[in-house]
Amino acid sequence: MPSLHTIVGIDIGTSKVVVTVAEPNPTGVPRVVGAGMARTRGMRAGAIVSFDEVAQAVAAAVSQAETTSGRQITSAWVTFSGNHVACENASGGTTLTNHPHEIHEILDPDIQKALAAARPSPAEIGREVVLVVPRTFTVDGVSGITDPIGITGHRLDAQTHVVTASTSQIHNLVRAVPQTIDVRELVTQGLASGESVATPDERGLGCVVIDIGAGTTDISVFIEGAIWHTAVLPFGGQNCTNDIAYVLRTPVAEAEALKVNHAHAIPAEADGEPSIEVSLHNRSRDTVSARYVSEIVSARIVDIFERVREELGRSGLSGALSAGAILTGGTSTLPGIETLAETVLAMPARVGIPGAANNLGESFRSPAFAAAVGVVAYGCRVELATAPVPARSSTVGGLLDAVRRLFLGSGQADTRSVTR
Numbered sequence: 001m002p003s004l005h006t007i008v009g010i011d012i013g014t015s016k017v018v019v020t021v022a023e024p025n026p027t028g029v030p031r032v033v034g035a036g037m038a039r040t041r042g043m044r045a046g047a048i049v050s051f052d053e054v055a056q057a058v059a060a061a062v063s064q065a066e067t068t069s070g071r072q073i074t075s076a077w078v079t080f081s082g083n084h085v086a087c088e089n090a091s092g093g094t095t096l097t098n099h100p101h102e103i104h105e106i107l108d109p110d111i112q113k114a115l116a117a118a119r120p121s122p123a124e125i126g127r128e129v130v131l132v133v134p135r136t137f138t139v140d141g142v143s144g145i146t147d148p149i150g151i152t153g154h155r156l157d158a159q160t161h162v163v164t165a166s167t168s169q170i171h172n173l174v175r176a177v178p179q180t181i182d183v184r185e186l187v188t189q190g191l192a193s194g195e196s197v198a199t200p201d202e203r204g205l206g207c208v209v210i211d212i213g214a215g216t217t218d219i220s221v222f223i224e225g226a227i228w229h230t231a232v233l234p235f236g237g238q239n240c241t242n243d244i245a246y247v248l249r250t251p252v253a254e255a256e257a258l259k260v261n262h263a264h265a266i267p268a269e270a271d272g273e274p275s276i277e278v279s280l281h282n283r284s285r286d287t288v289s290a291r292y293v294s295e296i297v298s299a300r301i302v303d304i305f306e307r308v309r310e311e312l313g314r315s316g317l318s319g320a321l322s323a324g325a326i327l328t329g330g331t332s333t334l335p336g337i338e339t340l341a342e343t344v345l346a347m348p349a350r351v352g353i354p355g356a357a358n359n360l361g362e363s364f365r366s367p368a369f370a371a372a373v374g375v376v377a378y379g380c381r382v383e384l385a386t387a388p389v390p391a392r393s394s395t396v397g398g399l400l401d402a403v404r405r406l407f408l409g410s411g412q413a414d415t416r417s418v419t420r
């Protein structure tokens, strides 16, 4: 059996960098063996605005994760976000044999060739393809194949989900990771969050994962177990905080505390709470009702959900989301947010907490860690799926093949190391 070494995820969010060190068990389920976290002010809406601050936060989180895990970190799966992120669904294929009577059994190199053909280069200057995820395969016209390995045919086509991004933003992000760490793959925060909070059933039925963090709202749509749409809105919890600070004329720290401790997504639910004393910029004090704070926050969350609804409309996939919406990210801890989502999006909604299905530590069981947990889980799954498979005849090879098939179905990245 190939050795499944330590897998590391680095989630670079707007408010924090989280490094997660995991060891997958033989079926690819991660066991977190250490983690590190550092706050950052160097990001705005998923984009680096102060390189040194972000690089320092990544280095600090890496160093903490090395200490807590007792492992040296030499490679990592890294998340990216920002409203420069765009996606398209593509397809392309390869001829397996030109001889009508010849039988060709599909192997990994054939899959790689088909995936390469289904990887369009972006037309716009300054953009690049960052991630290519297989959705499904077609062999000689038979569609909906999740794992074509071992199937025989004359032609193999791959249907992929292709994510493109601004070359300079991606370049800066990769440079913010210490030089000693090989960036194994860049993964969208939405895909990572979906990995940790949406169940295979939900991804199979069709669902949208909405990660509302501090500076971005990452939208990812899963259909038939694979990712079909990716989008990022440059809004999140920081906008709620800034709105409170602006309307009430309070310092940002005070506005943040008001939001976290008193806001409710359904303002009427905050009726009856005692008035809250707040300090204003001019050092005087005033009182405000929890209902008023909730109204400010709720208006911003409604605006975010309306933009999500528009994005889903543009994607043409609104009608395919039988399992509804899974809300995650730190802002989804706002009480009542599911009810508001159900009203605006007109679909069932729940809050997704990572770790419930995995054997992850208690400290990760917060929606704020969805992408951090998801990126390492995704890394474990893809590493397992792409690990060299021993000879087919051996029992171990057979077992690995079976496990491999299980995981290929829900989307395996086209893996390569990212060049700096």
Ligand SMILES: Nc1ncnc2c1ncn2[C@@H]1O[C@H](COP(=O)(O)OP(=O)(O)OP(=O)(O)O)[C@@H](O)[C@H]1O
Binding pocket: 012, 013, 014, 015, 016, 045, 046, 081, 189, 212, 213, 214, 215, 216, 217, 236, 237, 238, 241, 256, 259, 260, 261, 263, 329, 330, 331, 332, 333, 334, 335, 367, 368, 369
């Ligand atoms: N109880 C709460 N109610 C409302 N918002 C909250 C609550 N707790 C945390 N938040 C908000 O969650 C946000 C942080 O979320 P998260 O940690 O997911 O962001 P991030 O990953 O750093 O950023 P992003 O993913 O947007 O780049 C902050 O804006 C914070 O105020």
Ligand SMILES: [Mg+2]
Binding pocket: 013, 014, 189, 211, 213, 214, 329, 371
């Ligand atoms: Mg985040």
